Amino acid sequence: MTAINAIRMGGVEVLPLVEGGKGISVSNGKTSGHWAASGGVGTFSAVNADAHDASGAPILEVYRGRTRRERHEELVDFAIRGGIHQAREAHELAGGAGRIHANILWEMAGAERVITGVLEGARGLINGITCGAGMPYRLSDIAARFGVYYYPIVSSARAFNALWRRAYSKAAELLGGVVYEDPWRAGGHNGLSNSEDPTRPEDPYPRVVALRKLLRSFGLGETPIIMAGGVWWLDEWRDWIDNPELGPIAFQFGTRPMLTRESPISDAWKKKLLTLAEGDVFLNHFSPTGFYSSAVNNAFIRELRERNERQVAYTTEPVGEHVAEYGVGPRRRSVYLTPPDLARAHEWEREGFTEALRTPDNTLIFVAPEKAREITADQIACMGCLSQCRFSNWSEHEPDYSTGKKADPRSFCIQKTLQAIAHDRDDPNSVENNLMFSGHNGFRFATDPFYSNGFIPTVKELVARILTGR
Template sequence: MKSLTIGKHTVPYPLIQGGMGVRVSAAGLAGAVAKCGGVGLIATAGLALNSDHTDKKYFEADLLALKDEIRKAYEIAPDGVIGTNCMVAVSDYDDIVRTSCEAGAKVIVSGAGLPLNLPGLTVDYPDVALVPIVSSVKAAELIARKWHKGFGRLPDAVVVEDPDTAGGHLGEKLENIGNGDYDQYETVRGVKAYFKEKWQLDMPIIAAGGIWDRDDLERALAEGADGVQMASRFVCTEECDADPAFKQAYLDCTQEDIGLIMSPAGLPGRALKANIDQVRAHDIDGNISCPSGCLKKCAYKKDKERFCIVHALDRAQRGDRDTGLIFCGTNAWKAHKMETVAEIFAELFD
């Protein structure tokens, strides 16, 4: 099993741990994955909540909490590759990216929108690897052209996310998900070929969505990917930062419990759907006003539609299975036991 090099950073195993907010993948999980030889990602969305800085205003607390988590992750894995997952859709995206660099993140993975200005935000940190998330060759082409024209830079790797299997926010229209038209590995090979033919680059392409076990990993590599991104598999680990009740929801769920919802961010998302009415009722019937303004565009902030995404995710991470929103991939039902990150690496990489 070959190593994975992204920009100037190499890890022994071709695995990135996907970012899971709010605080599902924070320092504990990211540090453990990096210590085992993968890329550990801290999900930056909503870190202000449930932090040591709740006495501060939301955006100030967000940046302070991000610095805390990166520092804690490096305490676990001093020589590891720690990065952040930064959502384009959040209001303080620019500050989150810059603070990630200042605090020592070696990789920035960015999705939930097209990160067209990401190189400009990181110009003072050329060693930080930049990795956009796409679901189509067209999106990869657009990012490459914009980055090259505006900043003289190209991605250091590209994550190709499968909207039919991935968890959390998905970069595809709701009506296009699950209709049988999408072929993840055709997209992987298409993005790979584009960078080879247009830019003469052997671009590392990371397959994300639906990766659970060694068979999935080996298939991804055989189909042309250079590595995989895994998120849901790491939830039921001792090191995952979520409350035990959150992890138990994965252990209890069935395949039928997993479905699509519409986020107030304007993006579809995959989650445990049984309690979605309670999630809405908590925020709408409770007449809760937008507490943070965390998103650039938000149906709840504007018209009190759906629910407050950051607080719904925060409630779940704290263990509220009644009114908390629990994101997951299509394979979350395969979780049957608690394990450690090291045990997962041993299974995947023998």
């Protein structure tokens, strides 16, 4: 058994066990409140969080705006209202134990407006803000305004160095901890840099040692580092605990809290988690954010992979080997392919993939007519959920709210699919036909004896199990 001692985080003593924030509507007030009540740090997602009606049912988001900009404003209002609701529920359930954190993604649209609105509407109920998916320089300013602690999520010492020198050094007293999120093992969006190979995972230990050395150079030797990604049994991390080279360490659990009785995900989703095999979680580059992300390799991901494989480069004039004329769109406008690619295009057409869609990289992808209609409809219905979206070419920045690039049909509407898998509880196929984020250890549900015979614990039982080291 690995001994687990309390750690000082956010100004109090807590168990070094942190619930990872998962949007949309997956980490909520109920899960985070119970996690905090068990003595750890509960985290609810403030990314388009659900509000609930008087009966306790989630209030589904219905957009009435005629333009993207109008729908974006509705989305921000929904997110603030939902975040306040979840904060209140978490605070009530925690009963003064542990800590309650709100998680946001810096690359979500209106991130600063949303978290500011939530903190204003839930004053005194939230103890910390965790934030990743981008470089959240303004995070420390927001924390200082409301007197809460902040926890940036980084995947390297270099990233934290930039954040510290530009902004965080001005609010050092409120830096509650630094989350090291392993870019090869964590679920959801990952912080792989251009110089890192997605197919070659690196040992997290030297990367975290480098982060600790940097923190000590800034006088932050006692600031906790929270290890996120790949954590399952603490016995497997015993060399990290009470290790003077690493200093204060806590551990974040993102995937495991999904399989609890308090978790709001559907029964079909929970059953799917219990059947995952090693390799079923796929590190992919399809997200409209432009980040890599880790998701279950279900029918949704397979369709994206196949869609991207049916792709050829084109030119608008005959150039080099691109001499084979091909007509694109209803007006059959001419582009030029290589002869081998023209043969491939005709083969895809014979298979039913008759619609050629242009990408921003001067390539064509081939899809069936119904998929083409779905892609176009989703792009038109965009509600501006990201700061920049490569799928719809939305940008939250004025004057034209556009990335300035063509919309990219190789990606997808992330808001649509995450809302669907979170709320289509009565559709057993929802877990196959939507984006299903997971950490790479998700396959261990099927092999861990704790979950034998389909056992699903309460949050309290899960935390108690983790404290045994196993």
